[in-house]
Amino acid sequence: MTPAAFLPWLVVAMVAVAAVQLGRRVALWRSGRPAKVDWVAGLKALPKRYLVDVHHVVDRDKSASRMHVPVAGGLVAASGLLVLGLIPALAASQLYWAVVTLAFLIMAAGVVLVGRRRYPRAMKRLSLGRWQRFPVYLGAFALGGILTSALAAFGNPVPAIAFLTFVVAAAGGLMLAYEVATGPMRHALAGATHLVAHPRAARFEGSRETGLRPIDLEGDKLGNETPQDFAWNRLLSFDACVQCGRCEAACPAFAAGQPLSPKHLIADLAAAQAGGHARPYAGMPYPNERPVAGSAGLHARIVSPEGMIHPDTLWSCTTCRACVEECPMMIEHVDAIVDMRRFQTLELGAIPLKAEEPLGHYRGCDEPNGRALSERTDFAAGLSLPRIAETGETDILLWLGQAAYDLRGQRTLRALIQTLNAAGVEFAVLGAEERDCGDLARRLGDEATFQRLARQNIATLSAYRFRRILTADPHALHVLRNEYPAFGGDFPVIHHTAFLSELIAEKRLSPASLAARAITYHDPCYLGRYNGETEAPRSLIDALGLERREMARSGKRSMCCGGGGGAPSTDIPGDTRIPDIRMSQARETGASVVAVACPQCTAMLEGVTGERPDVKDIAELVWEAVQAGSKATASTSAARELEPA
Amino acid sequence: MKSVVLLSDARHPVSGRAVLSRLEAQAIGLGTALGGTLTGLHAGDCEDGVQESLGHGLSALDILSLPPEADPVSALTDFLKAQKADLILAGRRGEGGFDSGLLPYALAEALGLPILADAVALTPGEATDTLVVDQALAKGARRRVTVRLPALVTVHPLAPAPLPFAFGAMRRGTIRRHVAEAADASTDPVEERPYRARPKLMRTSSATASAENLHVGPEPEEAARLILDYLESNGIRRYG
Amino acid sequence: MTRPRIDPRASRTEQRVASGENGRRRYDLSSRTASNPIGPPRRDPRQEWAASLIDRPGRRRYDRSQRPVARGGASNVEAARVGSAAEAVSTEPTVRIIEEPAFLVFAFVDAPGGRLSRFDRQVLGGARLLADAGGGGGAVVAIVAEEIDGLGAAGADRVMSLPTNGSASARAAALRAAIETHAPRHVLFAEDGDAADCARRLSVALGEPLFSNVEHLTARQVVRPNRGRRAELAAAPPRLMTLGEDRAKMHAGAPGEARPLEFETAPSDDQAILSVEIIPGDPARLALSETDFVVSAGNGVTDFEGFRELAALMKGTPGASRVVCDAGLMPRGAQVGASGTVLAADCYFALGISGAPQHLQGIAACEQVIAVNTDLHAAMIERAGLAIVQDAQLVMPALIKLLKERQS
Known part of the structure; x- marks a missing residue:
């Protein structure tokens, strides 16, 4: 027998080792909570999910897609071909070995590209340690495979050398298989399974599914304390992590030096199942890392100074979903964070004291600032703002949200209301019947308060007739549109940017051109990433004749302002502040105005001190243009160019 | 040590909804830090607000059912005599009734206990059955008083912030309801009318x-x- | 008691003011005269408005909360009157002596640190109001624990010293004895601290109701909130009352004589109290919400070692603006403003802070503001009672030097 004849058996051995190793993980996953998984649909969708959705994300980093296609393709092709080599007739064919060699060559080319990402110096976001040795095993398997099968293709002229090369291939291959339990190769098998059994099956093929899932408040334990409190396919998803660090590079909290790295967090969660990291975590540490004792296990509390993850890490998250957007393995970091926050808040009451304040107000008066619901419309004194209770029905129901209590937010709302009046829109507000939508409570883990508010708001909304809900707050938009349906509240909701661009398209508004100003638009996370709405605001800016300049991070990959997820309330100290980072990105465009479409973003970006562009909500810009337009039509010299106010 | 926290029928200043008074939540925090068993005691008919106390660190709550207008002192005295608590905690002013802050003093008198007002910190004394109470004085000064237990202590707003609320803990807490004899409140010869906010002296720099x-x-x-x-x-x- | 008769003609004549050329008669109706010693003076609405004008540039603002006497010690009404009347009333304060008081009003004075606080003065002012009620002739008795300056100016006719050994129950027992001996018509306490505690001990011991937390005090009526401010109770002033903070104006008229009123009482001991120790507050460690004096740094401060030294020397609590806290130069807990701590301090010393709106919200309750800033047009300079347009970095070492000189 030639050494090459052992290659198929090597693959069989590799599969066996990998199966044993993966079996250890499967046993861990099975201790998670049950979850409904449609296996047939998942398996059917797997190729598409992998080739379209995953590849779409991987391909954002060209160096990654260029290396992954040959490495993974070569490895799978070579291994598959080699299994066929168990057929004696095929094993005797020199042509067969030539084809195998070709597959190994493709893989080897990929390995070179992998190596270039890591040697001489690895990219900053990549993990080191065993991840750094990973290309060596891949290389050994590929090189050994090439030489062994090539020698077989040439009729095995020097068996001694072939034997040597086979040993190299076997060493590399078996190491790869062994790594399946806790090493880099885990991502391949766990990742494929994850794509089949993904907890959010609806997020694939271009659609978005971003609403948090409700929990049963009558359950034994609220929220997730230990690894086994996670659904089994969530545990699986943590194992899918390939530690590419894209999440870390996108994370605003990480950038601001707060002790959060999504990659580290997921690695910790994966390690927590099996009692801790098998080898020390080899990525960048949490910025300003808080020490933890690191006790772990299926039944050990994860978030605690004694456990794997420090509470400050959990409370640094702004729930901006940048990590989820960037993750090529489709891991849902934010779900995991909120599930763990729920346990902290609902069961332990272990929430930063400053964040307990809004939650206390929620319990007391349904409003996180502790203001009376009847004061919500106070800002609109002198504006025509009908209450829906007077008529019982309207075309557009305007959801005011928290901005109505904030001086800055009120300016935006006034502009919006005046614009609606100018366009002759039939609209009304709930007035004192509008409770807070509960966004902040839910992101801070207070599911009990959120569910109460959701049910009460749905009951209120169901009592009236209207066609659509209009809101200027993307957080309210997201909650009403994506999270209330779980409680029986299915209402069509539209953001003011989309609505205003509709009005302009229908020629119900005739804004003048506000030329001669450079504007950059900051996408709110809850509008862009959560709801995929990035076009309407841009079309509005273009319709106003403004010069639009894009920041390096924009659209669905935009960077958070730091205002979401209750982060301003938990206020975990870092090296700098997230809005300062975002504002410096805005400054780089040289724009004189940052256009925003969210009261949180407005507040956070306006809080940046020093020389900076103005912060204006798009509603304010539109109202400015509409005013200028009506002046222009009134005056006879409509042709002259309008100066911005 | 056995401690009891008195809970009043507080209302949220904005919504008027029954809530746990913040001062009493702070009292629970002080009592929890002392250790031992800590239970809540409410006389009245308002369960919605006081059950929040279970989410702030109490494990059990006793409710003496009384009509809202009844004078709770005698019912509370009878109950507390039977309880033989070492320490009775209360906010410096209860809410919901006459808001006069007299109840702890009337109770202390009826039970024959010493009363210390405005505590911001409690620590066990060196000798058994003693308690060291830090009372808040103006300008951040503190009066450290060692008192022999049993005693009644009222809590100052400057005491540490209450333990954050935990919904799960509230759900698990026990509520024990007791029937109590209602004593008529002495009718006051004062006129009650809707509240009217009155201006306070302005604190601006001297002109x-x-x-x-x-x-x-x-x-x-x-x-x-x-x-x-x-x-x-x-x-x-x-x-x- | 009989009231002296008023001779309107005589008082008119006395009120006549020397007038100018055309011989038109002019009167100053606001001046009190010998012939008209009692009775309320006539109101001059114009002067009242003028007096309640808050002296500050920009839009005119009025403080009408305490008519007719203006805020803060020196009466503007008085000043306006002096200015307008040609024959000025003597500005020398003459001590008012009440030899034979018709009745007594006790005012419990806490005076932390041996100095009358603003709240103590308000209690004395409230007691004065009650003592002058009806026909007047009542005397205000300040109940103190130690010797205190300025009681007379604050309106006290008598001072009764009740010794304290730190035990609240002993003090209440002594006061009870004094009440039983002197039978005051009213006993007024501050709704705060030891005074509030003592009031309740007395109420229970005497079996008398306590009208607590009075928000509106006149000679005829007192009003207090009830049921968590959903209702209020009104009554004629009863015997035992506690007064809410900033609810009664301080005494601004002629000073009382503050004559000692001896009262002997056997000191009693509380068996349950084993030891009492006073721990003075350390301004450097106090919470911002509790301190009375904040020394605060903003963008104009670069030397934070020096700043901390200065705050310690000035016996103030260090605070900072948001920018400084964001930059990590001061801890987050030191942040003053709407998103940090809203202060209740008496005095705020702002070094190099321009005064963003959110920051000014945080110091809205501060009575005295001192600002040092390079920008003459900074909002903080406008807000300040003492404004110094100068580089804070230069003023700080000078202050440190001067403080060290004075303290050595």
């Missing part, structure tokens, strides 16, 4: 024209002298 106290570009030494003189003449601080 000594800001023009004459505006100094543009003085020598630093002169500025320093002006500042110290201003502080001393307004009685803020005295130096030297």
